[in-house]
Amino acid sequence: MTLLATEAPANGRGRGAIEFALLMPAILRAGALLLFAAIFIVFAIQSPLFLAPGNLLSIVSQSSILAVLAFGLTVVVIVGGDNALAGGIDLSLAATMGLAAAVYATIVQLGQPEMVALGAALAAGLGIGALNAFSVVVLGMLPLLATLAGMTIATGLEQLISKNATILVDSALTRFLGGTDAQGFPVLAYALLVIAGLLGLGTRYTPLGLNMQAVGGNPLAARASGLGVSRYVAGSYLVSGLFGALGGLLSVSFLGASSKGAGEMLLPIIAATFLGVVFSRRFVPTIAGTLAASLFIGMLTNGFQLLNVSSYWVSGIQGVLTLLVVAATTTRPRA
Amino acid sequence: MPTGSDDAVLELTGLVKQYGPVRALGGASLLVRRGEVHGLIGQNGAGKSTMIKILSGLERADEGEIRISGERVEGLTPAEVLTRGIGVIYQDRMTISSFTVEEALFYATPALSANGVTVNRRALRRKADEIIDRYFGVRLPRNALLRDLTTAEQQVVHITRTLLLDPRIVILDEPTAALARKEVESLFRGIEAMRRDGITVVYISHYLREIQEICDRITVLRNGRDVATLDARTTSIAAMTELMIGGAIGSLFPDHGREAGAPVLVARRLSRRHGFHDVDLVVRRGEIVGVTGLIGSGIKELARVLFGLDQADGGTMEIDGAAYAPHSPREALAAGLALVPEDRRTQGVGLPLSLRENIVLASLDRFSRFGFMRRRAETERARGFIASLRIKAPDETVPAASLSGGNQQKVAIAKWLCREAALYVLDEPTVGIDVSAKAEIYRLLRDLADAGRSLIVVSSDLDEVKGLADRVVVFHRGAVVLDAPSAAISPSGLLAAVVGGRAEEAHDLARH
Numbered sequence: 036m037t038l039l040a041t042e043a044p045a046n047g048r049g050r051g052a053i054e055f056a057l058l059m060p061a062i063l064r065a066g067a068l069l070l071f072a073a074i075f076i077v078f079a080i081q082s083p084l085f086l087a088p089g090n091l092l093s094i095v096s097q098s099s100i101l102a103v104l105a106f107g108l109t110v111v112v113i114v115g116g117d118n119a120l121a122g123g124i125d126l127s128l129a130a131t132m133g134l135a136a137a138v139y140a141t142i143v144q145l146g147q148p149e150m151v152a153l154g155a156a157l158a159a160g161l162g163i164g165a166l167n168a169f170s171v172v173v174l175g176m177l178p179l180l181a182t183l184a185g186m187t188i189a190t191g192l193e194q195l196i197s198k199n200a201t202i203l204v205d206s207a208l209t210r211f212l213g214g215t216d217a218q219g220f221p222v223l224a225y226a227l228l229v230i231a232g233l234l235g236l237g238t239r240y241t242p243l244g245l246n247m248q249a250v251g252g253n254p255l256a257a258r259a260s261g262l263g264v265s266r267y268v269a270g271s272y273l274v275s276g277l278f279g280a281l282g283g284l285l286s287v288s289f290l291g292a293s294s295k296g297a298g299e300m301l302l303p304i305i306a307a308t309f310l311g312v313v314f315s316r317r318f319v320p321t322i323a324g325t326l327a328a329s330l331f332i333g334m335l336t337n338g339f340q341l342l343n344v345s346s347y348w349v350s351g352i353q354g355v356l357t358l359l360v361v362a363a364t365t366t367r368p369r370a
Numbered sequence: 371m372p373t374g375s376d377d378a379v380l381e382l383t384g385l386v387k388q389y390g391p392v393r394a395l396g397g398a399s400l401l402v403r404r405g406e407v408h409g410l411i412g413q414n415g416a417g418k419s420t421m422i423k424i425l426s427g428l429e430r431a432d433e434g435e436i437r438i439s440g441e442r443v444e445g446l447t448p449a450e451v452l453t454r455g456i457g458v459i460y461q462d463r464m465t466i467s468s469f470t471v472e473e474a475l476f477y478a479t480p481a482l483s484a485n486g487v488t489v490n491r492r493a494l495r496r497k498a499d500e501i502i503d504r505y506f507g508v509r510l511p512r513n514a515l516l517r518d519l520t521t522a523e524q525q526v527v528h529i530t531r532t533l534l535l536d537p538r539i540v541i542l543d544e545p546t547a548a549l550a551r552k553e554v555e556s557l558f559r560g561i562e563a564m565r566r567d568g569i570t571v572v573y574i575s576h577y578l579r580e581i582q583e584i585c586d587r588i589t590v591l592r593n594g595r596d597v598a599t600l601d602a603r604t605t606s607i608a609a610m611t612e613l614m615i616g617g618a619i620g621s622l623f624p625d626h627g628r629e630a631g632a633p634v635l636v637a638r639r640l641s642r643r644h645g646f647h648d649v650d651l652v653v654r655r656g657e658i659v660g661v662t663g664l665i666g667s668g669i670k671e672l673a674r675v676l677f678g679l680d681q682a683d684g685g686t687m688e689i690d691g692a693a694y695a696p697h698s699p700r701e702a703l704a705a706g707l708a709l710v711p712e713d714r715r716t717q718g719v720g721l722p723l724s725l726r727e728n729i730v731l732a733s734l735d736r737f738s739r740f741g742f743m744r745r746r747a748e749t750e751r752a753r754g755f756i757a758s759l760r761i762k763a764p765d766e767t768v769p770a771a772s773l774s775g776g777n778q779q780k781v782a783i784a785k786w787l788c789r790e791a792a793l794y795v796l797d798e799p800t801v802g803i804d805v806s807a808k809a810e811i812y813r814l815l816r817d818l819a820d821a822g823r824s825l826i827v828v829s830s831d832l833d834e835v836k837g838l839a840d841r842v843v844v845f846h847r848g849a850v851v852l853d854a855p856s857a858a859i860s861p862s863g864l865l866a867a868v869v870g871g872r873a874e875e876a877h878d879l880a881r882h
Contacts, residue, residue, distance in 0.1 A: 242483040249477040252466035259428060259464060260478040261449030317468045317515055 063360070067313045071331055078338035085341055089219075096223035098333030100285045102326055103227065104128050104300060105307035106234055107278030109325045112308060113238060114271035115178060116251040117320060123251065123271060124178045127185035128304050131163045131279025133297025134193040136286050140202035140293035149206050157280045163189050164276020168269035182272075190298060202293045212288035223285060227326075230281075235322040247271070248319070303332055306353040309360045378440065379404040379570050380425075380456075380539055385434035387420050387594075390772050392764070394420040395431070396594040402539070407561060407571040409581040409602055412591030413614050413805060415762055415774035418574050419461075421591070422543050426458040427451045439538075457532030461544040465524050467517035471510050472498075475531050494534070501533045502526065505560040522553040529560065540564060541572040546580060558584055578607045592616055615806045623809075623837035624816040626857065630840065631655030634793055634824045635694070640685035645671025646848040649685070653793065658815060658825045660839025660856065662832060663868060667845040673797045673828045677709050678702040689793065708791035710783060712798045719778050719785075721771035725763055726752035728770050728781050733789040755784035759810050779803050783811060787818070794818065794825045800834060812838050836864055844868055 078085040108125050115123015135156040142152035163185050170181035215221050238244040250257040250267040258264045282300075287293055310331070311324030336349050380402040387395040395417045402408045412418050423429040425436065427446040436443050438454050451458070466474055472491070475498050476482050483489050495512070502510060506526050516524055525545060532540060542561075546554045561584055564571055575581055581588060585602035590613040598613050637651040646668030653659050663669045674680040678696030687694040689705055696702040699709060720728055729752045730737050737748050752766040759780045763773055770781055783799060799815070800808045815838065819825055829835050835842055836856050844852035844867040852859070852867040859867075 240489065241487055242477075242489060243486075245473060245477045245482070245489070248473070249466055249469070252468050253464065256464040256466055257478065259426060259448050259458065259460065261447070261452045262478045263449075319468050 063313045063318075067310070074331075074335065074338065078334070078341070082338070082341040085338060090337065090341075092219075092221055092224060094333045094337045095227065095330065096221040096289065097337065098329045099223040099227035100132075100282050100289060101300065101303050101307055101332060102329035103230060103278055103285055104132055104282040104304045105311070105325045105329050106230065106322060107275035107282070108304055108308045109311065109320045109322060110234075110238070110247075110278070111178075111271045111275045112251070112320045114247045114251050114267050116254070117312070120179070121177060123268070124182060124305075125167060125185075125272065125275045126179070126182040126301065127163055127167060127189050128275060128279045128282070129297050129300035130186040130189035130193065131160050131276055132282040132286060132300060133293075133295075134163065134189045134196070135160045135280035135283030136293040136297070137193045137197040137202065137283075139284060139287055140204045141196050143204050143206050144202055149208055152206070153208065153284070156283060157277065159192075160276040160278075160280025160283070161273060162276070163279065164273040167276065168272035171272060172265045172269045186298075186301075193297070197293060197295070199295060201295060204287050204292055208284070209288040209291065212285060213291065223289060226285065231322055231326045235326075238322055302350060302353055302357075306357040307332055309357050312360055377404045378402070378437070380572070381435075381437040381440075382421065382425065383435045383437075385421060385424060385431045385436075387417075387424060387429065387431050390768070392762070392768075392772055392774075394594055394774075395424075395434075397434075398591060398594055399596050400589050401599070402570060402572055403587070405565070405568055405570055406586040407565055407573055407584055409585035409588035410572060410574045410591065411576075411578065411581060411588060411610060411614060413776070413807075415776050416591040416614070417594040418591055419543070420594075422458065422460075422541060422574065425451070425456070425541065426460075452535060452537075455536070455538035456541065457535055457537035457539070458541045459525070459528050459532055459543065459545060464528065465516050467515070469516050470513050471516065471519070471527055472512045474516050474527050475534060479531075479534060481534065497534060498530060501530050505529070505533065505563045506556060507559075508556075522549050522556075525549070525557070533564075537569065539570045539572065541574070543574045544576065545573075546575060546577060554580065578610050581610070582607065590614055611805060624813050626840055630657035631822070635687065635689055635826070637687045638685055640672075640675070640687060641683050642668075642671050642675055642680060643683050645675075645680075646845060647684075649845075649850055651843060651850075651853075653824045653826055655824055656819050656822050657841065658819050658827060658839045660835035660842045661826060661828045661845065662830060662835040662842065662864075663845030664830070666847075667868075668848040669828050669830070669845050670797075672845070673712075673795065676702070676707075676795045676826065677711065677797075703789075706792045708786055708789045708794045710786040710794065710796040710799055712801065719770045719782050721778075722769055724767050724769055725756065725761065725773075725781055726766040729755055729766075729784045729788050732785050736790070751788060752784075755788065758814055759784055759807070776803055776807055780807055780811070787814060792823060794823060795828070796825065797828045798830065799827060800829075800831065808834075832861070832864055832868065836861060 084090055107128050111123040111125045113123075117123075138159045139152045139156040142155055143149065166188065167178075167182050167185045170176045170184065171178050174181070212222050212226065216225070238247060246257070246262055247267060249260070250262055250264050254264050257267075286297075307329040308320055308325050310328035311326070312318055312320055314324035314327050315321045332349075332353060335352060336346065339346060339349055378401055380400070382398070382400040385395045385398045387393075398417055398421060400410065400421065410418055410421070420429065424431045425446075427448040427450060430445070436446065438456070443450070443454070466477075469477070472495070476489075476491075476494050479494075481490075481494060481497075502508060508526065510519075510523060510526065516527065519527070529540075545557060549557065558580075561571055561573070573581070573585055582602055582605075588600045588602045588605065588610065589596050590598045590600070590610065592614060597616070600610075600613075631654055633652050633654050635651070635653040637649060640649040640651065641647040649668075649672065651659075661669050661672060671680065675682050678699045678701050681695065681697060689707075694705055696705060702709060720731065723731070726748050730748045734743075737744050737751070749766060755761065756763060756766055761773070761780045761784070762777050770778055773781065780803070787794075794815075796815070800811055803811065812834075815825055815827070819840075827835065827839060836859065839856050842852065842854060842856045842859055842864065843850055844864070846867065852864075
């Protein structure tokens with residue numbers, strides 16, 4: 036005779052934990068939205084310039100660079116998973132932007148055709164992406180370390196190429212991207228909307244997008260379902276490199292020059308991606324969420340400038356918010 | 371021999387797989403006939419999981435041959451396995467918890483999209499609804515997140531996902547391990563429906579009664595080889611067990627101990643709110659006391675109070691005449707107890723550490739002198755445990771990660787047994803451990819008692835309590851309803867006391 040009083044079924048997670056997990060996104064989302072609204076209102080009251088249409092449009096075009104870069108990171112995190120340690124992350128994005136901008140500016144300055152400069156800038160981004168993909172997928176390095184190496188390499192290359200100087204650029208492409216349409220609407224804002232729209236649809240509503248999320252959600256399950264997990268992960272770093280280059284082009288167009296100190300964009304990129312998580316129902320990175328968070332960060336920067344508050348405050352606030360959101364996603368119970 | 375059978379839909383021949391120093395498969399074969407439900411049984415570490423991983427393309431065999439419908443296949447990938455009509459439902463860790471039911475059903479399926487760009491949800495939904503309805507007769511909310519579903523519901527999603535691919539063979543790896551009896555019945559109806567539809571099923575389970583109930587034929591694996599293929603309906607559970615362990619099981623429990631000595635632990639009118647009340651308990655020197663009861667009977671809460679995880683609200687405890695009221699496991703250890711908690715799997719083993727390091731980890735003070743480790747003493751002790759518990763490992767220096775799950779559990783237990791104490795409290799010491807390892811653990815516990823130590827074994831395994839313990843204490847709804855020498859209790863009397871005469875609970879118990 037075998038008799039056994041069985042243990043409770045395995046889904047015996049504590050009830051408290053479940054409620055916490057369900058409530059956490061709602062609290063965070065509400066909190067984030069309230070914060071958005073509050074900051075918006077404070078800026079509007081404090082500075083008469085803030086609500087001027089020109090200023091709002093300038094926020095959008097300023098944010099477009101950050102958003103495009105953060106889209107790259109968002110793709111990496113969607114496919115690589117949002118585990119804080121072993122998940123997907125690309126620290127080289129800001130440096131890639133700087134490298135692509137320097138490559139583009141230098142080649143244009145040398146009098147080469149614009150198409151050559153454009154191609155070289157995109158190739159530089161893809162190159163850093165390919166390097167990251169190789170380190171992560173083939174060498175099996177932690178993305179955090181692999182892309183840190185990629186970042187250092189990109190920064191070094193940028194300084195070599197630009198001789199650590201600002202290079203002025205004036206080309207048809209930068210004039211177009213940096214300009215406005217007939218109604219005075221900035222082209223950068225259009226570019227942002229088009230890129231966000233395409234990428235948002237692609238990651239959310241296509242089989243490819245669903246499979247990307249599956250790979251990030253549970254690589255083992257994805258592999259058992261026949262998905263080539265390595266290929267998806269490698270692809271995500273290539274996409275990220277491409278978006279780094281794209282960000283470089285937008286930045287050159289916005290500033291009219293390649294500029295030093297691209298590395299300062301790193302924290303805002305990470306902040307935008309992980310803050311964006313609070314805009315999704317299930318607390319995962321999405322293109323729409325990243326877009327909203329990028330605009331929020333752009334608004335912060337702009338508002339503080341108008342109020343003559345030191346821009347270091349923006350860094351501090353971004354850091355604190357990122358810490359909060361990453362802490363919340365890390366402590367979230369995982370089924 | 372297998373090769374050449376016309377109705378063989380799946381043939382694995384002579385599979386060999388080596389993981390570092392551990393040989394998981396040493397020439398295992400499996401022949402599955404078209405349309406049957408084929409059971410695959412074996413102890414922990416016998417090679418079942420490895421066989422399934424090879425068959426599903428997640429791992430590659432070092433040697434051996436795989437034939438699907440007679441055709442030899444090599445270098446299987448998970449994608450190819452799926453296109454060849456084999457669906458695998460894994461035991462665990464395959465849930466994408468942030469997905470909705472619909473997303474989990476449809477991702478990575480070729481039918482998801484006709485053109486590769488847009489998703490044809492409507493057709494898929496219809497098909498998914500049909501399948502869920504037909505095989506399980508339930509409805510699942512499409513937009514619920516998987517992490518909010520029960521284990522059984524998640525399993526329905528996994529199986530439906532597999533069936534959406536129109537498989538010819540479905541492999542279920544330990545599908546009932548986390549299910550309640552009612553859910554098992556529903557799963558079995560699903561399997562019967564698959565059988566009617568001509569789908570071949572390979573069913574892997576520890577629960578031999580379920581194997582008997584649902585399977586046509588069984589293959590038994592032992593030590594990485596197939597030792598027999600049997601007719602499920604005419605083979606007794608005893609015969610299956612014998613094949614699994616390679617010998618008779620009469621000696622599962624050692625003989626009971628001698629006369630018990632003086633009281634070591636005395637609890638009087640011990641109470642804990644929402645747990646148990648007015649419990650009197652005496653544990654004597656050289657005695658094993660088995661504490662048992664249903665879920666909610668208070669035995670878990672008693673274990674927590676003994677461990678110092680919770681504090682009693684009323685009553686007293688004494689150890690060797692001194693008051694005992696631990697506020698933390700640390701205090702319990704300081705009072706001379708050794709605790710073997712139930713969740714060993716998560717807390718018990720340091721995977722990258724060697725067996726030796728794992729085994730001495732909880733008793734470092736005994737193996738160090740002036741702050742330095744005494745390597746030789748450690749090694750001797752570790753080797754002793756590897757031998758006495760028959761931990762399957764080449765030697766004591768290999769990392770715990772290289773062992774099978776069951777053997778890791780033995781290491782976790784060895785760690786606590788290594789810490790010599792006057793009183794051992796063990797919570798479910800053999801859950802998830804195979805039959806022969808159980809026998810070894812029972813032998814070891816009895817040796818401890820014979821050496822004059824006292825043991826409290828909190829367990830919901832009635833066979834274990836009755837077979838192992840000198841005295842049995844039964845909890846029911848927070849009160850002790852039976853406290854008697856186990857020799858004086860009949861199995862049915864024990865069951866009656868445990869369930870308090872309630873018929874439906876007795877039925878649920880009989881599942882195993």
